[in-house]
Amino acid sequence: MEKINHYISIVNQAIDELSYNKEPKKLYEPIKYTLTLGGKRIRPALLLLANDLFGGKAVRAMNSALAIEVFHNFTLVHDDIMDDAPLRRGKTTVFKKWDTNTAILSGDVMFVNAIQLLAKDNNDKLADILAIFNKASVEVCEGQQYDMDFETLENVSIDDYLKMIELKTAVLLAASLKIGALIANAKQDDANHIYEFGRNLGIAFQLMDDILDLYGDPEKFGKQVGGDVIANKKTYLLLKAKELAKGETRKELEFCLTSTAIKPENKVERIKTIFNALGVKKAAIDEMNLFYNTAISHLDSIDAPEDKKKVFEDFAKQLMHREN
Amino acid sequence: MEKINHYISIVNQAIDELSYNKEPKKLYEPIKYTLTLGGKRIRPALLLLANDLFGGKAVRAMNSALAIEVFHNFTLVHDDIMDDAPLRRGKTTVFKKWDTNTAILSGDVMFVNAIQLLAKDNNDKLADILAIFNKASVEVCEGQQYDMDFETLENVSIDDYLKMIELKTAVLLAASLKIGALIANAKQDDANHIYEFGRNLGIAFQLMDDILDLYGDPEKFGKQVGGDVIANKKTYLLLKAKELAKGETRKELEFCLTSTAIKPENKVERIKTIFNALGVKKAAIDEMNLFYNTAISHLDSIDAPEDKKKVFEDFAKQLMHREN
Numbered sequence: 127m128e129k130i131n132h133y134i135s136i137v138n139q140a141i142d143e144l145s146y147n148k149e150p151k152k153l154y155e156p157i158k159y160t161l162t163l164g165g166k167r168i169r170p171a172l173l174l175l176a177n178d179l180f181g182g183k184a185v186r187a188m189n190s191a192l193a194i195e196v197f198h199n200f201t202l203v204h205d206d207i208m209d210d211a212p213l214r215r216g217k218t219t220v221f222k223k224w225d226t227n228t229a230i231l232s233g234d235v236m237f238v239n240a241i242q243l244l245a246k247d248n249n250d251k252l253a254d255i256l257a258i259f260n261k262a263s264v265e266v267c268e269g270q271q272y273d274m275d276f277e278t279l280e281n282v283s284i285d286d287y288l289k290m291i292e293l294k295t296a297v298l299l300a301a302s303l304k305i306g307a308l309i310a311n312a313k314q315d316d317a318n319h320i321y322e323f324g325r326n327l328g329i330a331f332q333l334m335d336d337i338l339d340l341y342g343d344p345e346k347f348g349k350q351v352g353g354d355v356i357a358n359k360k361t362y363l364l365l366k367a368k369e370l371a372k373g374e375t376r377k378e379l380e381f382c383l384t385s386t387a388i389k390p391e392n393k394v395e396r397i398k399t400i401f402n403a404l405g406v407k408k409a410a411i412d413e414m415n416l417f418y419n420t421a422i423s424h425l426d427s428i429d430a431p432e433d434k435k436k437v438f439e440d441f442a443k444q445l446m447h448r449e450n
Numbered sequence: 451m452e453k454i455n456h457y458i459s460i461v462n463q464a465i466d467e468l469s470y471n472k473e474p475k476k477l478y479e480p481i482k483y484t485l486t487l488g489g490k491r492i493r494p495a496l497l498l499l500a501n502d503l504f505g506g507k508a509v510r511a512m513n514s515a516l517a518i519e520v521f522h523n524f525t526l527v528h529d530d531i532m533d534d535a536p537l538r539r540g541k542t543t544v545f546k547k548w549d550t551n552t553a554i555l556s557g558d559v560m561f562v563n564a565i566q567l568l569a570k571d572n573n574d575k576l577a578d579i580l581a582i583f584n585k586a587s588v589e590v591c592e593g594q595q596y597d598m599d600f601e602t603l604e605n606v607s608i609d610d611y612l613k614m615i616e617l618k619t620a621v622l623l624a625a626s627l628k629i630g631a632l633i634a635n636a637k638q639d640d641a642n643h644i645y646e647f648g649r650n651l652g653i654a655f656q657l658m659d660d661i662l663d664l665y666g667d668p669e670k671f672g673k674q675v676g677g678d679v680i681a682n683k684k685t686y687l688l689l690k691a692k693e694l695a696k697g698e699t700r701k702e703l704e705f706c707l708t709s710t711a712i713k714p715e716n717k718v719e720r721i722k723t724i725f726n727a728l729g730v731k732k733a734a735i736d737e738m739n740l741f742y743n744t745a746i747s748h749l750d751s752i753d754a755p756e757d758k759k760k761v762f763e764d765f766a767k768q769l770m771h772r773e774n
Contacts, residue, residue, distance in 0.1 A: 257566075270555060
C-alpha cells in the first residue's frame with residue numbers, strides 16, 4: 127500500500143497546485159472548494175499505479191490522473207444537486223453553500239477542465255484515451271439516470287441493479303486503470319484485462335458498500351448503520367430479499383417497507399431479521415466474491431512483473447476487507 | 451446565402467439522424483427534444499462554410515459541425531435552468547417539461563456527445579481542434595457567470611459588458627469558424643483571421659440584439675419590444691445611458707429603474723426618451739460598426755478566393771441589417 131499512498135499524496139499535491147484563483151470568482155471558488163474537500167483519490171492513484179505496472183513514469187500520466195479526479199468531482203457536484211444532498215465528506219455541498227446555478231455552471235467548467243487536463247498528457251494517443259474517457263463519462267451519466275429511475279420503479283431486477291452500479295461506479299475505475307495502462311504503452315490485451323479488473327472490482331466494491339450499510343461495525347462504519355434500510359434504498363440486499371420472500375415473510379417485508387408507523391431502529395431490526403431468514407447477506411457476499419474473483423483472474427492474465435501485480439491484489443483485498 | 455442555406459439544411463438532416471432512441475429514455479428523450487426544437491444552426495453552418503472557404507469538403511467537417519451545435523444546445527439546456535426560462539424557441543424548456551435533474555444530466559451527456567462528435571472527424575488534428583473547442587467552452591461558461599453576476603452588480607462598465615458578450619456569444623462563433631478552417635488545413639494566420647472575424651462579428655451581432663430590443667419594428671421583431679428595458683436588463687444601451695446621464699436626466703433614469711409604480715409601456719417610453727436625449731442609440735450603432743468593420747478587415751486579410759469571401763461578407767451584412 128506504500129506505493130498507492132505515495133501516489134495519493136502526489137495527486138493531492140498536484141490538486142492543490144491547480145490554479146483556480148481566477149475570475150469570475152463565483153465560478154472558480156466552488157471548484158477550488160470541491161477539489162480540496164478531500165476524498166480518497168482512489169481513481170487517480172489507480173491510474174498512476176496502472177501506468178507504473180506497465181513501466182510508465184508518473185510524471186507523464188499526472189495530468190490524466192488529475193483529469194479523472196476533476197471529472198469524478200464534477201459528477202459529485204451535479205449528483206449532489208440531483209440527490210438534494212446537504213453534505214459531502216462532512217462539508218456543505220456546493221449547491222447548498224452557494225446555489226444550484228453555481229453548482230451547475232462550476233460543474234460544467236470542471237468537466238471542460240477534465241478534458242483539458244487529459245489532452246495535456248496525450249498528444250500521440252489522445253484519440254484512444256479520449257474515447258475511453260468519453261465512453262465512461264456517458265456511462266456514468268446513464269448510471270446516475272438509472273439510479274434515479276430506480277427510486278420510483280416498482281420492479282428492479284438484480285441484473286438491472288448490477289448494470290446500474292457498473293455504470294455509476296465501476297466503469298470510471300476501469301477507465302482510469304486502462305488510461306494509465308495505455309499511457310505506459312501497455313499492449314491492448316493487457317489494457318483490456320486491467321479494465322476488466324477494475325470493472326469487476328468496482329462492482330464488488332459497491333456490493334461491499336451495500337453489505338456494510340447494514341452489517342458494518344457501528345463503531346467503525348462512520349455512518350448510521352442501516353441508513354439504506356431506513357430510506358428503502360434498493361440495494362442488492364433489498365432486491366434479493368424481494369426476489370426470495372414468500373408468504374408471511376413477504377407480507378412482513380412489504381409492511382416494513384410501506385408502514386409509516388414503525389420507528390427507524392425497529393425497522394432496521396425487523397428487516398435485518400427478514401434478511402437473515404432469507405440468507406440475503408450470504409447471497410450478497412457470494413455475488414461479491416464472484417466479481418472479486420473475476421477481477422483477480424483478469425489481473426492474473428496480465429503480462430507484467432508479479433511484484434507489481436501483487437500491489438493491485440493487496441489493494442483489492444483491502445477494499446474487500448474494509449470496515450467503512 | 452444559398453450556400454449557407456444548403457449547409458443549414460444538411461446540418462438539420464444530420465441532426466435528425468443522430469441516434470437518441472436509446473435507454474435510459476429519461477436521459478435521451480430530452481436530448482432528442484432539444485436538438486429537434488429548431489434553431490438557426492448558424493454555428494455549424496459557419497463551420498462548414500469556413501471549411502469550404504479553405505477548400506475543405508463538408509463531409510469531413512460534418513461531425514465537428516454537429517459537435518458545435520450539440521454543445522451550443524447543451525449550454526441552452528443548462529442556461530434555461532439558471533435563467534428560470536419557461537420557453538425556448540416557443541416550446542417548453544427541458545427543465546420545465548421534465549425537471550431540473552433531467553435537464554442537468556441530459557445536458558451533461560450532450561456535452562460528452564459533443565466531444566465524441568468532435569473526435570470523430572479529427573484524428574490527426576484532434577489536439578489542436580480540441581484545444582480551441584475547450585477554450586471556447588470554458589469562456590462560454592465564464593460569460594454565463596458574468597451575465598448572472600451583472601444582474602445584481604450595481605456598477606457594470608461598458609468594457610465589462612463587452613467582455614461578457616464576447617465570452618457568452620462571440621467566442622463560440624469564432625471557434626466554429628476556426629475549427630472549420632483548420633479541418634480544411636488552413637494556414638494558422640488565416641485560421642486566426644477567421645477566428646477574429648467571428649469574434650468581432652459576434653460582438654456586433656449581440657449589440658444589434660440590444661438595439662433591436664428597443665428600436666426594432668414591432669411588426670417584424672417577433673418579441674415584445676422593450677423587453678430588456680422592462681426587465682432593467684443591463685444592455686449596452688442602458689449601461690451607456692448610465693455612463694452619460696447627469697442631473698435631472700440621471701434622476702429620471704434612476705426613477706424609471708427603481709419605481710414600481712410606472713406601467714411597463716410607460717417605462718419603455720420614458721426610458722426611450724432618455725436614451726434619445728443622450729444619443730445612446732447612435733453610440734451603440736457606432737460601437738457595433740466598429741466591431742463590424744474590424745470583422746470585415748480580418749476577412750479581407752484572409753488568403754482565399756474572393757467569391758468565397760463574398761459569401762461571408764454578405765452573411766455579415768445580413769446579420770447587421772436583420773429585423774429580428
